[in-house]
Amino acid sequence: MTMEQKWPIRVIVTDCDIRRISLDQKPGNLESLLDHLKVKLALPYDFKLQFEDPLFNNALCNLTDLSELPDRATLKIMSLESLSSVLSTVSSPSTSDTEILYTSEEKSQMMRPDPWPSAFDIPDFSVDVNFRLRQGDLAYMKDGTRMDVSRDMKHVILERLAETMYKYTAYPTEEHCQEVASALIAKHPCLKEAGSPTGYCGWKNSIKFKMGNFRTKMRRSGMADVTVNGNKRRRDFPEGEPSCSNIKRPKRSETNFLPNFPDGANADTLESVRRQLESEAKKRLPDSAYVKKMMDQTLSLRRKEIVEEQPPVKRMMERWPALFTESQVFAEFHRVASKNLKKDFYEALDRHTTRLIDLFKSKKGVVGQSLDRLLQPIDTQTNDITTTRTAVLQCLPLYLGDDSGEFFLTCLVTDTAEDFTQVPVGVLAVMTEDRPPEISSIAIILEGNIVMDDIPTTSEALCLLFGLIYALHLDYPKGMKNTFEFIQKILLNLGQQKLSPKLQTLKNALLG
Template identity: 85%
Template sequence: MVASQKWPIRVIVTDCDIRRISLDQKPSNLESLLDHLKVKLALPYDFKLQFEDPLFNNALCNLTDVSELPDRATLKILSLESPSSISSALSSPSTSDTEILYTSEEKYQMMRPDSWPSAFDIPEFSVDVNFRLRQGDLAYMKDGTRMDVSRDMKHVILERLAETMYKYTAYPTEEHCREVSSALIAKHPCLKQAGSPTGYCGWKNSIKFKMGNFRTKVRRSGMADVTANGNKRQRDFPEGEPSCSNIKRPKRSETNFLPNFPDGQNANTLESVRRQLESEAKKRLPDSTDVKKMMDQTFSLRRKEIVEEQPSVMMERWPALFTESQVFAEFYRVASKNLKKDFYEALDHHTTRLIDLFRKGVVGQSLGHLLQPINSQVSVSDSSLLPLYGSVLDSDTADDFTQVPVGVLNVMTSDMPPLISSVAVIVEGNLVMDDIPTTSQALCLLFGLICALHLDYPKGMKNTFEFIQKILLNIGQQKLSPKLQTLKNALLG
């Protein structure tokens, strides 16, 4: 029988962590009790329960039915996971049902190794929820009966989905939420919702709102990628910026958009490492091993400056970033992808077809249009510098690039016909890399710098860079403009 008043219980989480909590009422079944305890105790793992049985002098027995519990029960948590995977989560007790705790080492180790998957894999839930879903799926396959999902069960499902989604991104898009909800009812068809044309509209909206709540929880643990947006205008921050103002989030599905500082480090200690890195990078022959080690170590400081302060090109503070090896290394830190390998493999795969399309047909005209000079050009000697491609004679040394947002500059010889002697990269009016052997390599490095420096694609070249990002490198959501979709269809046709 369900009690009409609060139900106090004593819970042995570990030998050193014994808590007294109260539930609003005695749950009607074991599954509901497990769900309540997982939320109330903020336990990030699955477990079973034992209880002190008064019939046997309070010896511990496995709990199989809530009706066996006395009015003032003592329960013991038995984890179903390995001790090593939960030790840090239990290092400090908490009675909050809305707080997620991470140690400083866990925060740093939550560097995301993978980008959003092409097919989202629905995680396993708690033992009892998995059992109920299996029973529901069997009933659905037998006679089409949809499951009546309880509030507690829905909470567990959404919380687990949010945890899994956060491993890929803190700010999932509408399309991400659609993919997850679609995958959920594909794996568990008993969760299809009546009256929804897709069967998952309600789940999609619930997932979207749950991610907002989940960000609030991890923000309290100090996760940098969400604390950066923590002081927006709300009841607790009436003087803050509007909630929709300048939200700092990945532009191109970057996996490690704004990571936490390494364990035991802060802005001051990392600034000291940065100064050593700057000194080493400016040597005539810097030690590449030391440079890489210090670039790895200061990655979180660099991302904090780039994302939160949005400075102009930082060649003075981070000279090592503007070298070929570190452009590729930084891209891997940010996006978890091998830019050089993926770019050239895609280029090799598509070049022949691109040349064919460029030479003929409507698609060729569209592609040619992408590479035509933009209206606003900058005069450079006897030629012009396009916002993407341009050329100067190698004797010209005082050219003005201040109005060029990004560019690949071919340095030509004075021969007739002229030949390319080297290629340079321009970012925000600054010539940041030169003596690059080929134009394709310069374009690859330019794309890497745009991502590393968190720059917007210039308006006149948005299609060009989205072609590189979404078609060549397969990064981010694959929703394309009509022009690029037509090009992609032609390439793959």
């Protein structure tokens, strides 16, 4: 008697939950398949199915007849609840008590919740690999014997590492790969390489290449942050851009650089939400809770537009007016970088203020004289934290060798109609006509447009500007690169790139 052959299928439950399962046999109809999958996957909701159609280069198509499926099929679960939520939200009126489009669990599935960790934790591997590593570590501790890693075992280790790294970033840097390799042999010393000066050079290179292979796999499954770079020149796509040309990837440790659309949503449904958001944001008194909800929902659409099309700032102001409000600048930074910008910025700045002032006062020569002039206000108003923060932030560019002359700008209240179209990035202080003049308000200029105004302090303007640079994926302003990298890498501890000599010296002085 012959055994009935099982039917293996690959099922995409969510973008971060892709499973391989086997059914006892191929069901006779679509309804039966839906019932089997609902039980097998323990799904508490109704859904429809899409499949990768080999006739159209494995593009997803709705499944209506099981005869359309190839022998080894890849299916995608499309939750009817999520889809109906999108459609109902698009058609519902703008009220503060409108139902949330996605639950926190659904958001965590489509977005990275955390930035790259300060210490990478090596994950557990399969049961057999864990056992062999444990035995290898015991042998290494006993007599220093290194493990002879088989090809299959190395594949399992690298695949698991790549999967874990992808949860933080699709494009790890050289430093990231080195950190993971170092952590691997620290946890499992039996994996140290005999001919390597560090013990992990080969592992680092293997991890780097494995991440490239893993990105290819994720690209085929439809992950947006790697699919965006899929049309590069290759043997079967000779008309594409060179492989090294204009790779779209996080530059400053953005955790959600280019997230996928939520399950059940597409560009059209999210564009309808965006139009509602635009209308709500232009009201005299917009519903802030509803605006935040819609901004959360449309992040993937907004990031796709910003990363792929790189629109001018003026167009973004027209399409996304809510993005240029204080609350949404900070909220967007948290969505993109998983950091509390306002809290972390001010806490770090205040923590280093005393030491920074001492360093500024110790500077000699022409630069020292200029720093002394900028520090004069805090000598007479020592208890005013706003004055202190402003003085420190204005001293930083001078101390780091930046040119802030075309960045920190001033004008009189009566000259607010002045033309700033030639200013790429700037913080504009609007001064009164009193003697001595006082700051009336602060504005932020991007690409010649005043994008935010009526900001009370220079420190808040600089903090908001930093958030906008992340939100709009802009380059740091020329002449102020050291200052903005100081904010990113030292104040906010974002990114693991090596510091320039000036920034490393300053960091050593602050922590010494």
